[in-house]
Amino acid sequence: MPHRDVMHGSRAVAEAVKLCDVKVIAAYPITPQTHIVEDIAEMLANGEFDAEYIMVESEHSAMSACIGASATGARTFTATASQGLALMHEVLWIASGMRLPIVMVNANRALSAPINIWNDQSDSIAERDSGWVQLYVETCQEALDSVIQAYRIAEHQDVLLPVMVCMDGFVLTHTVEPVEVPDKEQVRRYLPELRLPHALDPEHPVTMGSLGDPNYYMECRKQQEIAMEHALRVAEEADEEFRRVFGRGYGILEEYNMQDAEVVLVTMGSVAGTIKETIDMLGSDVGLLRLRMFRPFPKEAVRRALRNAKVVNVIEKDVSMGFGEGALMTELKSVLYGSDIRILGTVAGLGGRDITTEHVRQAIERAERALRGERVEEVAWAGLKEEAL
Amino acid sequence: MKVDIAACITEPGSSERNKTGGWRVFKPVVHQERCIDCGSCWIFCPEACISRNEAGEYVVDLDFCKGCGICANECPTEAIEMVLEEK
Amino acid sequence: MKEIRFHGRGGQGAVTAADLLAMAAFFDGKYSQAFPSFGTERRGAPVTAFARISDRFIRLRSQIYEPDYIVVQDPSLLEVIDVAAGLKSTGKALINTEKSEIKLNTEAEVHTINATRIALDVLGVPIVNTAMIGAFAALTGEVSLESVIKAVRRRFPEKLAERNVRAVEVAYEEMEAKL
Incomplete structure (x- = not known):
């Protein structure tokens, strides 16, 4: 049993x-x-x-x-x-x-x-x-x-x-x-x-x-x-x-609150839970796409999931140094090549830095500003201590 | 030819099909009358191409011998002579 | 959802305390979560651990910044860190100390228990985590005494478990008598 x-x-x-x-x-x-x-x-x-x-x-x-x-x-x-x-x-x-x-x-x-x-x-x-x-x-x-x-x-x-x-x-x-x-x-x-x-x-x-x-x-x-x-x-x-x-399954990717979402956060791993919680807490109409499978990359499924999206913000715990963004963001750009979707990135949680609901809220806010046509940073580092640089 | 999964070689001994004797310049010639049956050539041949025939004589498989001369060098009675091969 | 933050020093079992609380809540039929702050653990260094209790699966995985409860296992920490940081005004603080009253920078209720004495009496070592969980159960009612005892029995080998069950019970009764 x-x-x-x-x-x-x-x-x-x-x-x-x-x-x-x-x-x-x-x-x-x-x-x-x-x-x-x-x-x-x-x-x-x-x-x-x-x-x-x-x-x-x-x-x-x-x-x-x-x-x-x-x-x-x-x-x-x-x-x-x-x-x-x-x-x-x-x-x-x-x-x-x-x-x-x-x-x-x-x-x-x-x-x-x-x-x-x-x-x-x-x-x-x-x-x-x-x-x-x-x-x-x-x-x-x-x-x-x-x-x-x-x-x-x-x-x-x-x-x-x-x-x-x-x-x-x-x-x-x-x-x-x-x-x-x-x-x-x-x-x-x-x-x-x-x-x-x-x-x-x-x-x-x-x-x-x-x-x-x-x-x-x-x-x-x-x-x-x-x-x-x-x-x-x-x-x-x-x-x-x-x-x-x-009696339970996950799919190769998970869509959360995605119906008609124009702003979508994309991520992998456990931070998806904190993101879902933040979306619900804010009563936000932002969606979350969680990739469960990264290799092979589910290109078609990702394109399908993001077909109504206008702005995407990729929250990821890695960065390709010298390319200024995380690998998932780069790959998403490649998969969505030719589409009008604006792709933003958030480098977060490196070396165990806690990712809080506030960091997620900021990532949502930045994406929403981009949706309204405002100028925003393409890649932000969540919770970075600027004064320590 | 289809490559097997992970380039596995599924037929044992298939490398024998690849005859490598053509690399040789000198070939060993065994003077059986000087052989004292010590087996040094058989032991030292890096290609394992020296074997004994039915008469008990050491013979070289020229399909695979590359003419390195180690057998001649090791032979204590100089029973193996390296001879320039005419092709 | 209730959020609990534990403050202790390496070797006092703060991480285990959070684990025990999450286990007890699970045995009570609730959803729970516990995790340490993942310091470079060494004996004596300040350690923080977290626990959450809820009626549904807990998705949130950030650390706890506005706890409903704080549990302080070592009174000397009060001078080193602001243990009450973010503590909700409706919340409660539980401090291990021999003093009957402690001033904390909070509007929340502050309660004390002499867990070091209980641990020394019952266990013979100043490891206070099980006593603190016993007192916590009595103070807050967030977990039942039975489930705390079940968690202790699950976590420790038999002989050690029984002594720790005793520490839980003594602290529970002592806390209950104070309320």
Whole structure:
């Protein structure tokens, strides 16, 4: 039976890993790690489920161990954050290039220097081109559910790509809130056993990770891009099926208060909750578009959702230095190229700076001023201490 | 030819089809009468293209030998001679 | 929605106090949320933690600037930070101190409890979080005593749990008697 409980976001993820019958977990259990892998280790020690737990000496090794394990056709999991994800960088590309359906939770945290352990999304945004599917979640419940969905997406025969579930570090990982833990049998039915067509098998030997010279490398990359296109459809189907089985779903993007909204805020992750609360508090007719899927980018769905919008303000926890705006804003401009929609950006919450309802109100106000034809800043940094610059 | 997923090679031993002996300038010639059967050439050949025939003699697979001369260099009795190959 | 801000020092369990409160509210059938201010935790450093209780799912994830309640676990903090900042005038402050009266920069009611003594008596260590939650339950009625005890039993290993349940009960009764 599914049961409602109250727990940390990290624990919710560990519960998902247990429910998914993950066979191999590799982790580097030192900062910047979360208690996700700690909770999994405890569950294994208590005999709550059976898996190989590999303690490695770095995140680079953690992902390498996941690649080896996944190549044998075993369902594989790891979790990391910030510098840990950065240290994995080169191996991320190997996981996706070898088409291994590894699922990883990244607790979104800022990158050093200066040293900062707090939340923002610069770490995973920096890995957007690494060939991983990326989902961004709003709540601890969605983190749990998305891990289950992630395996279904990753392991689909038309996809076979790794999936990164991004949850805001601390803001979700360290928050206690109510979570419904699904029934194991239902998860088993939702998630068939992994069948990796190119798995290592002594009966049918294959060479993996071989040379792809200039004659073939481009074809491999194009195959990955085609798999990414499939992932869009597969993710939508996986979410619909999830809703059918478990009674809740999220879509690949979420539209809030969007009917006839001329001003729309766009964001990813947990700050969507604060934005919804602010919209309701103000009784505002501003809409919110929350992207749950960032890779593959749901271009058509975004265009459809924003068809009536006149001004968009992208609130995001990352910035592309030297380009003066966040990655999501840039990508939205690309997706909406040729339309008349005015696109503004708000860089917010870097390095754990709290994003308040007041910051959201200011972002709404700036967009509304733009709608009235007033001159406004194209990109604003929410809550920036100008006097400290 | 269709590239398998992730450029996997699904047919074992398929690299044998790629004959690399053509890179060679010198080829090893084994003087069997001087061979003391120590096996050094077999051990040291980086291409693993030296094997023993039914008579127990060490022979070189010229489809894959690149003429590096390591076998000749290692042979304690100088039973292997590197000879300029006429093509 | 009720918002509660906890002030403590590293090692006093302010973060756990917020967690326990959220768990207790959940056991009471409500929605709840708790999170720390995510400092670089070290023993003795000022720590802030937050909890929210509501009848519907809590979407707001910013820190708490205008709390309904503040819970101060260490009286020495009063000299260091403005613990009552933003406290609603209709709200309540609960301070751990041996003094019977405390002047705070607020129009809200100020209540005191000697949680350090309770913790030393019952637990033998000056970790006051469970006593403070017991007193908070009695003072505000936002969570039931039963649910606080259930949360404590869930959070701590058995032996430790029972001692902390006792701390909750003693503080609850002491607070109740004061009202």
